[in-house]
Amino acid sequence: xxxxxxxxxxxxxxxxxxxxxxxxxxxxxxxxxxxxxxxxxxxxxxxxxxxxxxxxxxxxxxxxxxxxxxxxxxxxxxxxxxxxxxxxxxxxxxxxxxxxxxxxxxxxxxxxxxxxxxxxxxxxxxxxxxxxxxxxxxxxxxxxxxxxxxxxxxxxxxxxxxxxxxxxxxxxxxxxxxxxxxxxxxxxxxxxxxxxxxxxxxxxxxxxxxxxxxxxxxxxxxxxxxxxxxxxxxxxxxxxxxxxxxxxxxxxxxxxxxxxxxxxxxxxxxxxxxxxxxxxxxxxxxxxxxxxxxxxx
Amino acid sequence: xxxxxxxxxxxxxxxxxxxxxxxxxxxxxxxxxxxxxxxxxxxxxxxxxxxxxxxxxxxxxxxxxxxxxxxxxxxxxxxxxxxxxxxxxxxxxxxxxxxxxxxxxxxxxxxxxxxxxxxxxxxxxxxxxxxxxxxxxxxxxxxxxxxxxxxxxxxxxxxxxxxxxxxxxxxxxxxxxxxxxxxxxxxxxxxxxxxxxxxxxxxxxxxxxxxxxxxxxxxxxxxxxxxxxxxxxxxxxxxxxxxxxxxxxxxxxxxxxxxxxxxxxxxxxxxxxxxxxxxxxxxxxxxxxxxxxxxxxxxxxxxxxxxxxxxxxxxxxxxxxx
Numbered sequence: 001x002x003x004x005x006x007x008x009x010x011x012x013x014x015x016x017x018x019x020x021x022x023x024x025x026x027x028x029x030x031x032x033x034x035x036x037x038x039x040x041x042x043x044x045x046x047x048x049x050x051x052x053x054x055x056x057x058x059x060x061x062x063x064x065x066x067x068x069x070x071x072x073x074x075x076x077x078x079x080x081x082x083x084x085x086x087x088x089x090x091x092x093x094x095x096x097x098x099x100x101x102x103x104x105x106x107x108x109x110x111x112x113x114x115x116x117x118x119x120x121x122x123x124x125x126x127x128x129x130x131x132x133x134x135x136x137x138x139x140x141x142x143x144x145x146x147x148x149x150x151x152x153x154x155x156x157x158x159x160x161x162x163x164x165x166x167x168x169x170x171x172x173x174x175x176x177x178x179x180x181x182x183x184x185x186x187x188x189x190x191x192x193x194x195x196x197x198x199x200x201x202x203x204x205x206x207x208x209x210x211x212x213x214x215x216x217x218x219x220x221x222x223x224x225x226x227x228x229x230x231x232x233x234x235x236x237x238x239x240x241x242x243x244x245x246x247x248x249x250x251x252x253x254x255x256x257x258x259x260x261x262x263x264x265x266x267x268x269x270x271x272x273x274x275x276x277x278x279x280x281x282x283x284x285x286x287x288x289x290x291x292x293x294x295x296x297x
Numbered sequence: 298x299x300x301x302x303x304x305x306x307x308x309x310x311x312x313x314x315x316x317x318x319x320x321x322x323x324x325x326x327x328x329x330x331x332x333x334x335x336x337x338x339x340x341x342x343x344x345x346x347x348x349x350x351x352x353x354x355x356x357x358x359x360x361x362x363x364x365x366x367x368x369x370x371x372x373x374x375x376x377x378x379x380x381x382x383x384x385x386x387x388x389x390x391x392x393x394x395x396x397x398x399x400x401x402x403x404x405x406x407x408x409x410x411x412x413x414x415x416x417x418x419x420x421x422x423x424x425x426x427x428x429x430x431x432x433x434x435x436x437x438x439x440x441x442x443x444x445x446x447x448x449x450x451x452x453x454x455x456x457x458x459x460x461x462x463x464x465x466x467x468x469x470x471x472x473x474x475x476x477x478x479x480x481x482x483x484x485x486x487x488x489x490x491x492x493x494x495x496x497x498x499x500x501x502x503x504x505x506x507x508x509x510x511x512x513x514x515x516x517x518x519x520x521x522x523x524x525x526x527x528x529x530x531x532x533x534x535x536x537x538x539x540x541x542x543x544x545x546x547x548x549x550x551x552x553x554x555x556x557x558x559x560x561x562x563x564x565x566x567x568x569x570x571x572x573x574x575x576x577x578x579x580x581x582x583x584x585x586x587x588x589x590x591x592x593x594x595x596x597x598x599x600x601x602x603x604x605x606x607x608x609x610x611x612x613x614x615x616x617x618x619x
Contacts (some may be wrong), residue, residue, distance in 0.1 A: 126312050127319075130595040132557030138579055139320070143327035219438050223561055226440045227576060239438075246444055250452040257448070261441040268436035 018281040025277020028270035039085030048076035096213035103160035107167030204282030211275030328582025393570035404494035412505020434499030443492035508540040542612035549605035
C-alpha cells in the first residue's frame, strides 16, 4: 500500500522566482537548452549528414549554403561542430557529475568524522594542489591512452578535490549546529545524519559546483586536446577540432579556427551565468555580481 | 613569524616526497625505459643496459638512488637528449621566470586599474562593459585566445599592410642571431603575456572591484570625503590602501596557478621554458627530467602559498599569525 505524500521540496521558497529574475542566468539556461537540442538532435537539425564529404568543393568560407563554411574534405563545418558537440557536452556533464559526487562524498565524510580521516584527506588534496592539474592530467592520459572513457575517469579523479574542500568546510561548521545534536540524540546514525540532515543543506553549493565543473571540464578537455592528450580523431570534439585548426593561422582557411572556439566560449559563458543564477537564488546574501571563479586547471 | 614559516615548510616536505615518489612510480609503470633497445632484439645488450640503469632493483631502491643524487646535486642524465639534467632545467627555468615576472606584473597592474576604475564608476556603462569582458575572459580557452591573438594582432596586420615582419612576434622570446634588446624582447613578450594572464586579469579585476567597493562604502572613506580630501586622494590613499591586502594574497596564491598556464602558453608560442620541457619529457617518459620539474614547481607553489599567508599578516595586523 502506498501513501501519497507531497514531494518534499528541498529548494528554498522563492527559488524559481529569484532564479528567473537573474536575466543572464535565464538567457544562459535557454542557450544551453538550444545547444543541447541542436547537438544531440544533430541527426535532425544539422543541415548536412555527419561526415558527408564533397572533395570537389574543398574548403570554402562561410556562405548561404554552408553557414560556417566547409573543411578540407568539403564537410559542412556547422554540422561537424554540432556532431562534435555531442561528445564535448557528454564528457563535460559526465565529468562534472562524477567529480562532484566523489568530492561531496569525501568532503562530507572527512568534515563530519574529523580526526585522522580528515588529516589523511587534507594531505591528499595538498598533493593535488602542488602539481598543476593540467600536468597531472597529461601524465595520467599518457598512461591510460586518450579514449573518451579514460578522459572521463582521469578528469573526474583529479577534479574532485576542489568541491571536496568546499564541502568539508561547510560540513565542519554544520556539524556543530544544534539540529545535528538533536538528530543524534533521537538516535539517528551517522549515515542518517549525513544523508538526511547535512546533505540537503549543501544542495546550493553542490548545484553551483556542478555548473562550474561543466564549464571547467569543457575548457580542460579542449586544452588537453590542444596539448595532444585529448579526444583523438576520427572521434571529434570541439577541443580537437580547434587543435586540428590551430595550424591554419595566416592561411585563407583560418575561419576553421574561429567557430569551434566560439561554441566553447558561448557554452562556458552560458554555464557560468546559470551557475551565478543558481548561487544567487540559493543564497540571496551572496549576490555580489562577481563571476564565479573557474576551477583550477 | 620565522617559526611559523619553518614549520609550514617542514610540514610540506613529506607531501613533496610522496608526490615525487608517486610520479617516479607512475612514469616507470607507464614507460619502458628500454623501449628503443628492444627493437634490436639483442638480449645481452638489454641485460647489460638493465644492469647499468639499475632497473633490476626495487622501485624504492631506484627512487632512493635518484633522491640521494638529487640532494647532492647530481641530477642525472636526460634519456631524451642524453644531456645533463641540471643545465636543462636551469635554462628552461630562466626563460619561464622571465615570462612569469612580466605576466604577474602586467596582470596585477591591469587588474588594479580595471578594478578601481569600475568600482569608482559602479553601474556605469564602462563598469558593465568591463564586467562583460571579465566573463568572457573566464570563459576563453587560453590556447585559443593565444591563437586568435596571433591571427589578429600579428599575422593579419602584417598581411594587410604588407610589412616584412609582424608588429608582435609569436615564436620564442628573442629573435635568433641577435643580441636581445628591450624592444625586441617586448615585441616577443606582448602576445604570450596576454595569453598567460587573460584569466587572471579577469579574476583579479573583479576581486579588486569587490574589495574597493567595500572600502569605498566604509566609514573612514566617508570621513575622509567629509573632511574635504580630494576624490583622487580618497581613492588611492584611503580606499586602495585598505583594499590592497586581500588582493596581494590572491595574487600570490594564483601566481602558482600560472605554472599550469605556462604549459599552454609556451606550447602556443614555442617558448623553450618549463612548460615545454614538461611536455617533451612526458612524451618521452624522461623520468629524470620530470622529477626535478615536479619538485621545483611544487616547491614554488608551497613557497608562494607561504608568502601569501605572511604578506596577509604584514598588510593586515589583525590576522597576523603567532
